[in-house]
Amino acid sequence: MNTINSLEEMAEGNTIIHHLHPMVKLITTILYLVLVISFDPYNITGLMVFAFYPVILMALSEIPYKPLLKRMLVALPFSFFAGLSNIIFDQKLAMMIGTIPVSYGVISFTTIIVKTVFTVMAVLILIATTSLPQISYQLLAIKVPKIIVEQIMLTYRYISVLLEQVSNMYTAYILRAPDAKGIKMKDMGIFVGQLLLKSFDRAENIYYAMKCRGYDGNYLYAKPNKINQIDWTYLLVVGVVLLLMRFFNLSQIIGSFL
Amino acid sequence: MHMADALVSPAVGGLMLAASAGAVAYSAYKCKDELDEKKIPLMGVMGAVIFAGQMINFTIPGTGSSGHIGGGILLAALLGPFPAFLTITAVLLIQALFFADGGLLALGANIWNMGFYACLLIYPLVFKPIVKKGLNPTRITVASIVSVVLALSLGAFSVVLETLASGITELPFVTFVGLMIPIHLAIGLVEGIVTGGILVFVYKMRPELLESSFQKTKLPKDISIKKVLGMLLAFAVVVGGGVSLFASANPDGLEWAMQNVTGTTELEAKGDVYTNAESIQETTAFLPDYTFKSSGDDGSAVGTSISGLVGGGITLLLAGGTGYLIYAIKRKKEKSA
Numbered sequence: 001m002n003t004i005n006s007l008e009e010m011a012e013g014n015t016i017i018h019h020l021h022p023m024v025k026l027i028t029t030i031l032y033l034v035l036v037i038s039f040d041p042y043n044i045t046g047l048m049v050f051a052f053y054p055v056i057l058m059a060l061s062e063i064p065y066k067p068l069l070k071r072m073l074v075a076l077p078f079s080f081f082a083g084l085s086n087i088i089f090d091q092k093l094a095m096m097i098g099t100i101p102v103s104y105g106v107i108s109f110t111t112i113i114v115k116t117v118f119t120v121m122a123v124l125i126l127i128a129t130t131s132l133p134q135i136s137y138q139l140l141a142i143k144v145p146k147i148i149v150e151q152i153m154l155t156y157r158y159i160s161v162l163l164e165q166v167s168n169m170y171t172a173y174i175l176r177a178p179d180a181k182g183i184k185m186k187d188m189g190i191f192v193g194q195l196l197l198k199s200f201d202r203a204e205n206i207y208y209a210m211k212c213r214g215y216d217g218n219y220l221y222a223k224p225n226k227i228n229q230i231d232w233t234y235l236l237v238v239g240v241v242l243l244l245m246r247f248f249n250l251s252q253i254i255g256s257f258l
Numbered sequence: 259m260h261m262a263d264a265l266v267s268p269a270v271g272g273l274m275l276a277a278s279a280g281a282v283a284y285s286a287y288k289c290k291d292e293l294d295e296k297k298i299p300l301m302g303v304m305g306a307v308i309f310a311g312q313m314i315n316f317t318i319p320g321t322g323s324s325g326h327i328g329g330g331i332l333l334a335a336l337l338g339p340f341p342a343f344l345t346i347t348a349v350l351l352i353q354a355l356f357f358a359d360g361g362l363l364a365l366g367a368n369i370w371n372m373g374f375y376a377c378l379l380i381y382p383l384v385f386k387p388i389v390k391k392g393l394n395p396t397r398i399t400v401a402s403i404v405s406v407v408l409a410l411s412l413g414a415f416s417v418v419l420e421t422l423a424s425g426i427t428e429l430p431f432v433t434f435v436g437l438m439i440p441i442h443l444a445i446g447l448v449e450g451i452v453t454g455g456i457l458v459f460v461y462k463m464r465p466e467l468l469e470s471s472f473q474k475t476k477l478p479k480d481i482s483i484k485k486v487l488g489m490l491l492a493f494a495v496v497v498g499g500g501v502s503l504f505a506s507a508n509p510d511g512l513e514w515a516m517q518n519v520t521g522t523t524e525l526e527a528k529g530d531v532y533t534n535a536e537s538i539q540e541t542t543a544f545l546p547d548y549t550f551k552s553s554g555d556d557g558s559a560v561g562t563s564i565s566g567l568v569g570g571g572i573t574l575l576l577a578g579g580t581g582y583l584i585y586a587i588k589r590k591k592e593k594s595a
Contacts, residue, residue, distance in 0.1 A: 200300070
């Protein structure tokens with residue numbers, strides 16, 4: 001629970017990637033996601049080239065890989081089980097590696113896992129190099145209604161506050177119920193209910209505090225920077241490279257040179 | 259129930275993003291009319307409550323397992339459907355960005371599965387009619403259980419449809435539904451009981467909170483439900499008519515789009531680079547000569563996949579090496595500076 005801010009702290013780094021315009025990073029990330037997931041389930045070799053993107057970005061932006069990998073593990077189980085059925089239901093033989101038979105199901109299973117790893121990495125890198133306020137300004141710039149952006153910002157701001165409160169309440173509960181592994185279902189209503197009531201009061205206080213500082217329903221935002229030449233170059237280069245990687249099977253070309 | 263990016267195809271992901279964006283835009287529009295600014299901080303904090311609430315596991319009696327609340331119905335009952343839907347959207351976006359819980363492209367699917375059904379469909383059509391005659395603990399509990407079970411089942415069913423339409427999993431439809439629905443019925447029952455417990459507690463302590471949320475955000479009966487139904491109908495038509503285009507046997511969305519534009523899915527086969535690479539390959543590549551050329555047509559397909567595999571491995575090494583190199587150069591620069 002207390003590691004929640006570690007990614008955002010990384011977003012305050014001082015590297016080439018951190019200085020790029022958030023909009024440019026958002027666009028390239030989404031392009032990367034679309035290209036990666038558009039791969040055919042059996043085209044695992046073409047997919048491999050896309051490893052370059054997260055690796056290079058992580059190196060350039062000096063993100064430590066351990067916290068990123070840890071978070072990635074969260075995303076894997078669901079994909080793992082969804083993909084597992086492919087191994088069971090699709091046993092057509094695709095090829096032999098030495099004496100080990102490889103079925104199409106195994107190939108598509110591997111593709112799902114690889115895709116999960118790549119897409120999750122891409123999103124985490126985006127967040128580790130771009131803070132949430134920066135992304136929110138971009139949302140406003142593309143005319144997302146203000147109420148949604150404010151909602152995102154406020155929710156994010158109070159997650160850590162409430163997690164701390166929950167953690168305190170949980171400790172108090174567990175101290176009084178030493179054998180329990182979690183909160184008993186019959187106590188859950190009261191437990192979360194308390195949290196809700198406290199939060200209602202807190203929200204009211206926050207509103208008054210905001211009112212005292214001149215809030216009239218409009219949040220004030222700092223103006224984001226303009227997109228400069230370096231940003232355009234990055235967008236162009238990354239975009240072209242990613243598209244080349246999608247439509248040419250570079251792995252196969254590399255492999256065929258040997 | 260969070261879907262990852264790898265579990266949707268671009269076509270399905272895009273479709274669901276569009277559908278959810280429409281619902282979000284409509285909710286924002288409704289909130290602008292009906293919501294006073296005082297509620298904005300409340301929505302933010304409530305989003306954080308749901309986020310924190312999802313991290314508290316409660317024990318399920320008799321099983322030794324545990325579960326956590328989802329929160330769609332809970333939010334709708336406390337805030338009203340449209341603010342609740344926006345709140346859930348914010349929570350899901352933050353989960354996708356910071357916790358790798360659901361993907362960015364799959365966000366549309368996740369908002370639809372977990373937010374739309376609970377807040378905009380089940381709450382006005384099921385929850386409200388049950389408690390319409392007046393609030394009391396029994397009615398609140400019944401309404402909560404029925405609504406949560408229905409919302410979860412609808413969401414689980416959508417997950418099945420979305421993965422199948424994406425051509426990701428080989429699970430036959432009936433098996434998949436047979437696995438997903440019963441387990442979500444059970445989860446829904448427990449979550450419904452807990453949601454009911456929470457709402458009854460809030461009602462007993464501060465009845466005005468629930469009462470005011472019912473009075474203030476009363477849906478105009480004739481318009482809203484029709485609109486919600488209309489949205490659902492449109493969605494059904496799109497899914498029924500459109501999604502079958504993207505089933506696994508057909509070209510994927512990108513190839514499909516390319517085919518429509520250019521008439522072929524294999525642009526690269528005609529490029530100069532490819533022919534060049536091919537001629538280089540014929541003269542220098544050892545794998546085709548070495549292993550497979552003698553074995554005829556059948557062997558060459560295997561040859562391609564092997565050279566692809568070898569290439570894939572080398573590509574990974576190259577990628578890792580490049581990353582390491584950049585690190586090393588940076589370190590050196592820092593030291594000398």
